[in-house]
Amino acid sequence: MTQSPTLTRRPTSSAPVLRKSKQRGADARAGYTFLLPWLLGFIALTVGPMISSLYLSFTNYNLFEAPKWIGLDNYTTLFQDERFLQSVGVTLSYVVFGTPLKLAAALAVAMLLNSKRKGQGFYRSAFYAPSLIGASVSIAIVWKAMFGDSGPVDQGLSFFGINLGGWVGNPSMTMPMMILLTVWQFGAPMVIFLAGLKQIPADLYEAASMDGAGPVRKFFNITWPMLSPVIFFNLLMETIHAFQIFASAYIISNGEGGPAGSTLFYTLYLYLRGFSDFRMGYASAMAWLLVIVVGIITLIFFRTSKSWVHYSGDSK
Amino acid sequence: MISRRNFLTTVALGTASAAALAACGQSAPAQTGSAENPVTINYTWWGNDDRAERTRKAIALFESKNPDIKVNGNFTDFAGYWQKRATEAAGGGLPDVMQWDLSYLRDYGQRNQLMDLGALKIDTSGLEKSLLPSGQIRGKTYGIPTSTNAFAVYYDPAKLKSLGVAEPDGNWTYDEYKTWLKEVGAKGNGTLFGSTDFTGIWWQFNIWLRQKNIEAFTEDGKLGFNKDDLKTWWNMASDLRGTPAIVSEERVTQLAPKSPFGSNVTVAENTWDNFMAGYLADSGAKELKVVPVPSDDPDNLGLFLKPSMLMVASAKTKFKDASARFIDFMINDPEVGQIFKTSRGVPASKKQRDGTTFEGTDKVVVDYEKSIEKYLKDAPEPPIVGFGTLEASFKRIGSDLNYGKLTVDSAADAWFKEAEDLIKQNA
Numbered sequence: 010m011t012q013s014p015t016l017t018r019r020p021t022s023s024a025p026v027l028r029k030s031k032q033r034g035a036d037a038r039a040g041y042t043f044l045l046p047w048l049l050g051f052i053a054l055t056v057g058p059m060i061s062s063l064y065l066s067f068t069n070y071n072l073f074e075a076p077k078w079i080g081l082d083n084y085t086t087l088f089q090d091e092r093f094l095q096s097v098g099v100t101l102s103y104v105v106f107g108t109p110l111k112l113a114a115a116l117a118v119a120m121l122l123n124s125k126r127k128g129q130g131f132y133r134s135a136f137y138a139p140s141l142i143g144a145s146v147s148i149a150i151v152w153k154a155m156f157g158d159s160g161p162v163d164q165g166l167s168f169f170g171i172n173l174g175g176w177v178g179n180p181s182m183t184m185p186m187m188i189l190l191t192v193w194q195f196g197a198p199m200v201i202f203l204a205g206l207k208q209i210p211a212d213l214y215e216a217a218s219m220d221g222a223g224p225v226r227k228f229f230n231i232t233w234p235m236l237s238p239v240i241f242f243n244l245l246m247e248t249i250h251a252f253q254i255f256a257s258a259y260i261i262s263n264g265e266g267g268p269a270g271s272t273l274f275y276t277l278y279l280y281l282r283g284f285s286d287f288r289m290g291y292a293s294a295m296a297w298l299l300v301i302v303v304g305i306i307t308l309i310f311f312r313t314s315k316s317w318v319h320y321s322g323d324s325k
Numbered sequence: 326m327i328s329r330r331n332f333l334t335t336v337a338l339g340t341a342s343a344a345a346l347a348a349c350g351q352s353a354p355a356q357t358g359s360a361e362n363p364v365t366i367n368y369t370w371w372g373n374d375d376r377a378e379r380t381r382k383a384i385a386l387f388e389s390k391n392p393d394i395k396v397n398g399n400f401t402d403f404a405g406y407w408q409k410r411a412t413e414a415a416g417g418g419l420p421d422v423m424q425w426d427l428s429y430l431r432d433y434g435q436r437n438q439l440m441d442l443g444a445l446k447i448d449t450s451g452l453e454k455s456l457l458p459s460g461q462i463r464g465k466t467y468g469i470p471t472s473t474n475a476f477a478v479y480y481d482p483a484k485l486k487s488l489g490v491a492e493p494d495g496n497w498t499y500d501e502y503k504t505w506l507k508e509v510g511a512k513g514n515g516t517l518f519g520s521t522d523f524t525g526i527w528w529q530f531n532i533w534l535r536q537k538n539i540e541a542f543t544e545d546g547k548l549g550f551n552k553d554d555l556k557t558w559w560n561m562a563s564d565l566r567g568t569p570a571i572v573s574e575e576r577v578t579q580l581a582p583k584s585p586f587g588s589n590v591t592v593a594e595n596t597w598d599n600f601m602a603g604y605l606a607d608s609g610a611k612e613l614k615v616v617p618v619p620s621d622d623p624d625n626l627g628l629f630l631k632p633s634m635l636m637v638a639s640a641k642t643k644f645k646d647a648s649a650r651f652i653d654f655m656i657n658d659p660e661v662g663q664i665f666k667t668s669r670g671v672p673a674s675k676k677q678r679d680g681t682t683f684e685g686t687d688k689v690v691v692d693y694e695k696s697i698e699k700y701l702k703d704a705p706e707p708p709i710v711g712f713g714t715l716e717a718s719f720k721r722i723g724s725d726l727n728y729g730k731l732t733v734d735s736a737a738d739a740w741f742k743e744a745e746d747l748i749k750q751n752a
Contacts, residue, residue, distance in 0.1 A: 069750070071436070071751075072411055072414060072415040073414060073415075073432075073433070073436035073437070073438060074436055091739070091742075157579050158576070158579045174575065175575065175579045177578060177579050178573075178574070178575035178576060178577070178578035178579040179575055180728055180730070263404065263581050263582055264404055264405065264408075265404075265717075265721065267578060267721070267724065268574065268575070268578045268724070268728060269574075269724065269725050269728040269730045270721075270725070270730075280408075284408040284411045284412060285407065285408055285411075285713075285714065285717070286711070286714045286747075287411060287432065287711070287714075288750070289415075
């Protein structure tokens with residue numbers, strides 16, 4: 010896999026240095042040729058639109074008429090927009106509560122599945138399945154029906170004497186519902202945790218057992234530090250992912266962010282601003298603000314990671 | 326989930342493919358088709374399955390009468406409809422012919438996205454002269470209504486009977502109307518409610534303003550009413566919110582996109598009279614009735630015939646002639662009237678109206694529009710640019726009011742802030 014193409018060719022020249030550089034040029038050309046379809050797509054479909062959205066974020070653009078340059082107006086009005094502030098609040102609470110819960114669930118299940126037992130392949134697939142289908146429209150619809158009035162959740166809780174009514178129409182219950190939906194899709198980080206757990210040498214646990222360490226001690230002194238690069242990776246990915254929640258909120262609230270703005274996530278408000286209110290410049294400003302904020306958060310994660318993420322010098 | 330990247334990519338893709346399609350269109354030699362080599366026009370509309378079925382029938386009929394034209398139909402629900410159109414318009418790929426609403430006529434007409442239908446061969450002689458101006462902006466005809474709607478209070482006579490509440494005769498003040506709702510709520514025993522909060526409906530508010538001789542929007546595109554008017558209006562239901570006279574907002578949200586009335590949760594609902602077919606289908610009721618909205622001035626009900634389900638064409642269509650023929654067909658053909666009955670409203674064209682037989686619930690709608698004829702006033706001009714957004718935020722803030730998240734005063738502040746911001750933005 011990692012074998013470089015240079016090794017497969019045999020330079021026969023007496024001027025190997027020159028040949029080598031020539032050949033490198035040829036290899037690079039071949040490489041870029043193969044890369045070209047992706048590169049073209051990346052430039053035309055990602056970089057291009059991103060640059061144009063950066064420009065649009067400084068304009069008043071209604072999709073129909075030429076954009077009008079208004080400088081930083083979009084960015085400054087954002088902070089006087091109550092719905093914008095509401096969307097920031099909703100998104101932050103989703104990220105802050107949803108992500109750690111999801112990772113905790115993923116890690117807990119990964120540890121359960123780490124032991125050898127019959128049918129473990131089945132269990133792994135079963136727990137992973139929700140994250141495959143979880144982002145789909147149909148699941149959001151099912152979720153909405155499950156948490157609706159006299160849906161299975163309402164009936165199940167009523168059986169235990171908890172009468173919450175439907176969650177979908179209750180502004181204070183929609184956030185727990187959305188968080189449950191994301192926690193339920195813990196499969197992707199779980200698989201990564203599982204791979205990480207397999208890397209931890211068993212003899213560490215054996216030695217700890219011999220020294221009389223209990224499971225809690227083992228977890229905090231062996232599993233956590235040994236797994237910390239994987240935890241860091243998952244935390245980073247899931248946090249970024251959580252900021253981008255859109256489809257499920259769109260479906261569950263009929264594209265309106267209701268009830269009472271309780272599911273007005275950042276990207277949903279961005280979408281409504283752009284495509285319902287024809288304020289594409291404003292929406293672009295929101296998009297760029299999100300890029301910047303997520304960038305800063307990532308940076309903070311990397312900075313703090315030094316104190317708690319341990320990379321082993323030789324990974325056995 | 327849509328990531329920011331996917332989101333932008335989708336936009337770019339849409340734009341690119343629209344550009345590619347446009348390029349293909351240019352190379353196509355024929356703008357008129359023949360039976361062997363027909364042209365294809367795209368038609369899109371919003372609505373439920375019922376309307377989709379009827380529209381398909383109409384398209385099939387059109388194609389059999391016009392073998393040189395094929396119509397490619399497509400539909401979505403109302404909210405998603407406008408988001409789709411916005412994306413298409415940005416990419417220059419609007420469908421050739423579209424069903425349109427007055428709320429969005431200025432947004433697209435004033436921004437040169439729609440074709441001036443006055444220049445095409447479309448027969449509008451069967452339409453009331455007073456109807457045409459609402460499809461016109463600055464002397465150009467951007468939309469022609471297929472039908473007219475009047476605002477009304479729907480009620481379910483069977484449910485009223487079971488509760489032992491008398492049927493209304495539509496000759497009522499707001500106080501009488503509210504008393505009636507309260508009675509229904511009180512006897513409904515927690516299972517049946519009066520109505521949704523009528524003060525959350527923009528058009529009901531607009532009609533109330535007209536009853537007080539206030540136009541909602543001035544000619545230069547400003548608001549014609551002030552914050553106190555809006556506060557008075559929202560305060561009107563203060564004593565109903567939280568009581569069974571009004572169905573709780575939790576229920577309304579749960580039931581969406583179906584209406585509480587269509588879901589047999591409320592006994593009455595205020596809306597346009599063309600909802601009859603949809604309500605009957607949703608609720609399974611045998612019979613629903615309509616009466617005029619309440620008014621404190623019995624001589625001024627503030628009602629008007631709203632031109633609805635307008636037909637418009639894209640400014641960029643390559644098939645002007647085929648589009649014009651399809652629009653003409655949808656507006657004037659008597660058989661189209663037979664297919665749609667009153668599900669689009671009462672046909673606007675006399676030709677189509679006279680060629681349609683109205684029975685049962687369709688007759689209820691036609692009779693209703695006849696019965697209020699003497700109270701009707703001229704329809705308002707096409708609302709201001711961005712009206713669709715204002716209408717949506719009116720509904721949203723009305724809902725927040727019912728959730729108790731806002732007081733009437735803060736709700737009025739919130740709506741005015743959004744409205745003023747929007748008007749400034751589009752000035």
